[in-house]
Amino acid sequence: MKKHQKHTNLTKRENGNFAPNEIALVGTKCATIHEIVQKISKSLQNNYKTAYFDASHKFDKKPPLIDNYTFNKNGFFEETLQKSDNPYNLKITFNPYDLVFINGNHFPASQQILVLDAEKEASVKKRLEQLNNIQFIITTDENVALFDFLVAAYPAINNLKKYHIKEMEKITLHIKNLIEQQVPRVNGLILIGGKSTRMGTDKSNIIYHNKPQKDFLFDLLKDSFGQKNTYFSVRNKQQLDVENAIADTFLNLGPFGGICSAFQKNPNVAWLSIATDLPFVDANVINSLLKHRNPSKIATAFKGKSKNFPEPLITIWEPKAYPILLQYLAQGYSCPRKVLINNDVEIVEIDDKFIQNINTKEELDHLQF
Structure with missing residues (x-):
């Protein structure tokens, strides 16, 4: 007789007797x-x-x-x-x-x-x-x-x-x-689970670099992490013809839910999460973030030189960030930027242009490369 599984079989954090290392x-x-x-x-x-x-x-x-x-x-x-x-x-x-x-x-x-x-x-x-x-x-x-x-x-x-x-x-x-x-490897996570309400069309399919942005980013991250370690973060029951999809298990929480869902799938790797509304991100930007990665912090994030706060939509989240994200969620906060602002994070300054968000049709019409 097959043994009854009483609880959901989640991937466990790799720990020793008291700590990961x-x-x-x-x-x-x-x-x-x-x-x-x-x-x-x-x-x-x-x-x-x-x-x-x-x-x-x-x-x-x-x-x-x-x-x-x-x-x-x-x-x-x-x-x-x-x-x-x-x-x-x-x-x-x-x-x-x-x-x-x-x-x-x-x-x-x-x-x-x-x-x-x-x-x-x-x-x-x-x-x-x-x-x-x-x-x-x-x-x-x-x-x-x-x-x-x-x-x-x-x-x-x-x-x-x-x-x-x-x-x-x-x-x-x-x-x-x-x-x-013991420094964990990094997986790529492309956030395509948004509804693109302000844009009026799926932002992940907008073509900036001769192909849909989600495919451009997949190729970009695949070069750094390999195909099997590059994932799409999607809404629960979202119908998309993509491989390596992680469906939200934390529902209706936007990018925050996508990041937590990725950690639930694998809490033992770092996740470089990136949204599809950052058209100026290229291989140099990704490599800069990886070069400045500090796994001793909970995350490594860009901050525009003229901005006051870090940009959460292109960030390396370390495994040690997962419990902290859950603690914020338990207090009713689902803003990844709030987590970055209030914790020990490696900040990498960059020209504002490279992390410019394009969220509306008007912004798209005025976009210049």
């Missing part, structure tokens, strides 16, 4: 782990967003009576909350980070750094099963050899890169490379 430091004192994490994070802070997940040794410490949120005049925010270590909620908490460091003495992670410390052999042996994906080894003493039980359990451990604890620049570079390896 996580690494536990295992094998030495908590204070040493904390010190290593702080040094690495300080070196990475200008380019990457990192977090540290640890546990307190103060067993007599009581939870706060109420949740406290304190804004500091120096520009940072402190939280003291009555939260448990629920892994589902922590995956939401850690969603914005490029890498989450984890104290492996308290919590396991999907990747590990083994810190080889002769004084902690028993501690490592106790955690042997969680050392199933060691990325590299940090030695605290050049004379300490790998423990026999480690070699017996993981013979390939002898081939792993080793650094002395004082080689922080090399360790940081290795971590940087691990972050870069």
Whole structure:
């Protein structure tokens, strides 16, 4: 008998135990782990967003009576909350980070750094099963050899890169490379689900470059992402003779719904969304956006040089943007520009002409290339 599917089978976000990209430091004192994490994070802070997940040794410490949120005049925010270590909620908490460091003495992670410390052999042996994906080894003493039980359990451990604890620049570079390896690929998304009410005719079929604009954009994005990774965003039940269509599952929300529907289909890639009413977009514009892409932010967007706000209709949305889009929707907002204005976004300035919108028949009649 076929097993009954109780819930809709959605594509899951690729996560470790607590975060999309996580690494536990295992094998030495908590204070040493904390010190290593702080040094690495300080070196990475200008380019990457990192977090540290640890546990307190103060067993007599009581939870706060109420949740406290304190804004500091120096520009940072402190939280003291009555939260448990629920892994589902922590995956939401850690969603914005490029890498989450984890104290492996308290919590396991999907990747590990083994810190080889002769004084902690028993501690490592106790955690042997969680050392199933060691990325590299940090030695605290050049004379300490790998423990026999480690070699017996993981013979390939002898081939792993080793650094002395004082080689922080090399360790940081290795971590940087691990972050870069996890940068998601980009898919293309052409927004053709609008009703073109102001234009009076389907904007996606207007010919600016010797072919319907939707076909021009498909060819443009296909050159960057490949045909199988280039999609059309369409209204639910919209009758169109196109392949690679993603029908809206978030209905009647315009481009916002199309972007969310794409993330529902695949929440593990970034989406470069583009509308068909931007006739001056060409390969150079697309390449400029990709060149300036910052996957550490939630999005990369153009802003016209004379404009005050970013242009949401040609934007790279990172996977970390999806929960934020849903949070705005939960508050009753379906404006992608509002999301861009109020979040951590990479802004790329460009001449206004290249992102000029053509929405009406009058604008079309006055258009000059």
